Amino acid sequence: MDRPANRSFAGSERAFVRPPPRAGMDEYARDTKVEWREWGTTPFEDAADAGKPVLLALTVPWSAECRAMDRRTFGEPRIAANINDGFIPLRVDADRNPRVRERYTMGGFPSTVFLTPDGEVITGATFLGPDGFRGILDSVRESWDAQGAAAGSIPRQLQDESPPAGELRSRIEEHMIEQLLGAFDDEFGGWGTDVKFPLPRTVEFALVRARDQATRTLEAIRTHLLDTYDGGFFRYSTERNWGNPRREKLLDENAALVRAFAHGYRYTGTEAYRDAAQRTVDYLTTTLWADEAFAASQAGSDEYYRLEPSEREGTVPPNVDETVFADRNGLAIDALLWVAAYTDDERAQQYASRARDAVCDTLVDDGEVAHYDGPDSETGLLLDQAQLLQGLTTSWQVLGEPGPAEAVADWTIENRQQDSGAFRDGPASGAGLCSRSLHPLDATVELADALVDLAALTGEDRYRNAAVAAVESFAGAAERMGVEVAGYASVAARLQQPQTLTVGTEAGTDLHRAALRMADHETTVVPDPDGDGTARLLDGDAIVAEGTTPAELEAALTGEN
Structure with missing residues (x-):
């Protein structure tokens, strides 16, 4: 077995990430004929000077649709010439630039977004073939010629300075239980009657409140989304019966499912759940292992994954993005340590400890967490702070090794929590709409959950107080929340009891x-x-x-x- 070196939380000089030559631009830009520019204030200033709109392409390295749009659309010479002449084209790797992603995604990747020179949104779409792209180009030109900058608008989630606040009440948990019962698919398992997402945090909420729903969903996920040959979980299924899965494998989604299956095993003793968790640990510690920590993702390929196991042996597997992201590694550390806690899995514990040490050595500076190891990486992003903190508090619970948990929490509270109690996703600066406040619910839940643990581990009420303020900052919207954010109700319940x-x-x-x-x-x-x-x-x-x-x-x- 590959055993970890005896390392501390600080002092390593070894870099373990190989970022692309241009941090804001993914390596596939060369497959197009567009004269892409990197994200920043200068392109928006140039757009204003030239009187042109901005074309923003948000891509991710694991998406087959991104590669297809590069070849078919952005690689078409006449389309590229129209873009280069009439727009200021920007290209952003959404995984490396979460704040741009959260403000401009059209709900999937690729996202093609047309902006004013102030960064406001004119229109946008996900995948566009050549004909669809020509149509949207014509539409944007018409809007721009007729209205200019007035054609843009600010997305609703960026219009308010603070989310709707309220009181922490038992009704929050009760409402979510009602949502579980109303949205559960009795025929196929899971929640909803269309596309099926695994929703691991919802599974965890249900394990102690609607266990039959949780176990039936775990069975469906294990049966339909687990790659029984190469390992790892696919992202989601496009059909109600869990058929036709999307084949990408992302570290954060796999880690969350490892934890859900581990907790499922803890409650039921079902060996199949333990098996699914440990097989996915094997995948994470081999295919998604990048020297000292966990790699970000593996691309999807229907052609590859439809092959029989014997045929896969002679075929190059889909590409792995070896970038080490702090947030995703935090989730993996957390998940593997719970597997180790429940099963005495030595391999899971060793690799979790290795990743924890490497991330803390390389990406943490006095509590401020860098998104990845690169000169243009943003630091202090809420999700990085929150999910790494979750991994560190679990390390404290399972191994008695807290690392810089308190430093990470203290920095986050001091620099990201606003007077309203809400947490901002990053600094109040940046190009386009990045200077506008965004208060992400998912990241807030992750942080509050970790702060609940930290308060118990340290005996410091200030961590619990920060968690209460964060949860109450969204409580006014609790009655409108669906099963997708069951984690909010879970942390609300933990704070009340x-x-x-x-x-x-x-x-x-x-x-x-x-x-x-x-x-x-x-x-x-x-x-x-x-x-x-x-x-x-x-x-x-x-x-x-x-x-x-x-x-x-x-x-x-x-x-x-």
Whole structure:
């Protein structure tokens, strides 16, 4: 087995990422005939000077549609000439530039967006073949000639300075349970009656509130989205019965599913769930392993994945983007450590520790997290801060090794939390609409969840207070939330009924390992090497169960004498 070196959280000088020569531009730009420019303020200034609109192409390295549009549309000489003459063309790798992605995506990739020189949106679309692209070019020209900059508008999510705030109430959890019941597909599993996304955070919410829904969905995901030959989970299915999956494999989505299956195994003891989690760990630690941490993604290819296993042997597999992103690695660290906690999987623990050390050594500076290792990488993005913090708090719970968890949390609260309690996704600066506030719900949930754990691990109420303020900053919209954001209701419930399982031993003892296996997955496990050797379950401040041996603890937690 490939064993990790004995490394600390700081001091490494080794870079493990090979970013493209032009950080804002993906390597496939050369397949087109468009004279692309990189994201920044200068192209928008040039557009204003020239009186031209901006054409923004958002691409990702794992999308077959992006490659097809490069060849068929942007590679067509007459279309490229029209773009070069009449627009200021920008090309952005959306994975490396999350703030641009979140403000301008059209709901999928590629996203082709036409902007005013102020960065406002005229119109946009996802994949466009040559004919469709010519049509939208003509439409944009007409709008621009008739209205100029007035043709643009600011997307709704960027128009308000703060999300709708409210109070933290038990109704938030009740509403989400109602949503589960109303949206569940009784025939095929999962939620919704059209495209089927695996929704791992929703599965986790359901595991303790609607377990039959959770297990039926895990079965559907395992049956239809798990690549049983090469390993890893496909992204989602385009059909209600989980058929015709999209074949891309992204690190963050795979990590989230590893954690969901691990928690599923913890509650049910179903070996198939353990198997799915561990097989995906094997995929992450081989195909998606990039020297010292986890690679970002593997491209999808229907042609490749429709081959029989024996035929795949002689075929080059889809490309892997070896960029190491902080946010995605945070999720992978978190997931692999829960697999290790539930199964004693040594490989999962070793690779999680290696990735944690490498990311902290290379991407963390006094609590500020870089998105990836490159000169043009943004730093301090909310999702990077939040998901890496989640990995670090899990490292503290499982291994007793917190790393820079408090530094990351302190930097995030000081620099990203606003007076309203809401967290901003990044700095209040940048080209186009990047200077406008965006308060992402998903990243806020991830951060609040990690802060709940950190408050229990440190005994510091300020972390819990920051989490409460963040969750309440969205509470006014809670009644409009659907199952896709069940994680919001989960963290709201944790804040209202915090449960902590303190273990008065160092991490790794039999008592600590038993506590990790027995605790509800929404309970924080706190190893205390200076403790008295007793494990205690606290509901708020009240001790509700305790034991000094694994057997005593199990009897106390289950109510057996």
